[in-house]
Amino acid sequence: MDTVLLLKAVIMGVVEGLTEFLPISSTGHLILAGALLGFDDDKAKVFDIAIQTGAIFAVILVYWQKIRETVVALPSSRQAQRFALNVFVGFLPAVVLGLAFGKVIKEHLFTPLVVASTFILGGFIILWAERRAPVATRVATVDDMTPLDAFKVGLAQCLALVPGTSRSGATIIGGMLMGLSRKAATDYSFFLAMPTLIGAGVYSLYKERALLSVGDVPLFVVGLVFSFVSAWICVRWLLRYISSHSFVPFAWYRIAFGCVVMATSLAGWVRWDAA
Template sequence: MDWLYSVILGIVEGLTEFLPVSSTGHLIVAGDLLRVPWQKNVLDTFEVVIQGGAILAVVVYYWRDLVRQASTINKDAGVQRLWLGIVVACIPAVILGALFGSKIKALLFTPTVVAWALIVGGVLMYFIEMRPRPATTHKLESISLPQAITVGVVQCLALLWPGFSRSASSILGGMLTGLDRPTATKFSFYLGIPVLGGATLLDFVKHKDDLGAAGLTNVGIGFVVSFIVAYFVIGWLLRFVSTHDFKGFAVYRIIIGVIILVLIYSGVINNLNRA
């Protein structure tokens, strides 16, 4: 049955990594509901590796743009500004993760914390959508350094509060600084490449020995499923945000958060720490 766990968790990761609903939260709850028989350290490492599949999906989806940017970065001021902004936006998360990442995992990786993060994040998302700020930036290459720094700082909410969602915090941070919805979403995708890619690589190097317990075939299945699902989710989300706001995601977060709390207090979900 391990291959089935891999498929389901790969689907969950691919569906939720770039939607503003928290992949970490959904994986914690899914792993508990499925009663995955792997030890916590094995499951944690498995989830980090299949996250790499979702990151690869972004690289493949944008590979033409990435190649073009790489070939013109030495002479294109807009591309230089974009990637300087991405580098600067990564710095707060890198510092926070290095200083407090292990402590946050040890203290806060529980379904209850995730549930409240989903609810609070949903309320904030709905409030921001009810009071939208005028969009002043409509292209990735036009994102200013202060805007990028703001997105990077707001993104740290996802590190400080598991379940808040890196995608949600970075997209909302972008919208608060004047990015239109599609541009904020694209910037969140781009920002995920170094942030999630670096975290995945570091975690893999530190805990690669744990993968044997899950089975390399199962890890490969989860990685591929995550990649395929995430690739289609990226395209769908870009089309969605061009004509819709995030109120539906906000309502979903609140509802799923309440459901998780009910399942915890009814004993269906174990509230033990996942770290």
């Protein structure tokens, strides 16, 4: 396989891993990186979704002890059963709305104005959420969540169907506004990402299987590996970061990136409507 193409896969994998779990929208960054690299055809779009699985494997590794304990205790523990139910309940809204409106969203909302606006608006929402009077914390850990808490966060995750919103941003900030602690909201966002992103990756590969061939395997493996490594580093860093910092720096980054989206679109450098 072409060495240059593999190098592009490395870069895209790193971009995916570093941005997937931060509240800055991995989709927006992959669109920009793909355009700058000339890696933005139909196969590249499938690649972008598929390599999310690599990032999810990193989360599974970080949370392996919790996952293993839950699976082992599932037959007999009410707490483990409630936790599994909460992940399922939070996952459902994105499945239903994604299948119902995904095609329409891709056709009508992948525009420079929408992407730039959601980046900038999301940044101001984070600033507002961080600077308003703190919401009384009702839920200290993910084990304290109720199915209703999970469903509400699942609805917040659906906002990420709009390009530029950020799945992690919607779930973490949404969870905090609903009374989850910063740690609980972040942890649940990661657990919710597991079925959501694995499902999206498998569905995309199946749906677009006609575009792929055996010769694409090295490309996808490279992307998955680098997505996994960079996401593992990023997730471990983020869990340390939230213990003593707010998300304000990410808010200003989103606002600046929204301006980049608009500038690159007006200059004709990136086709944001071609995602």
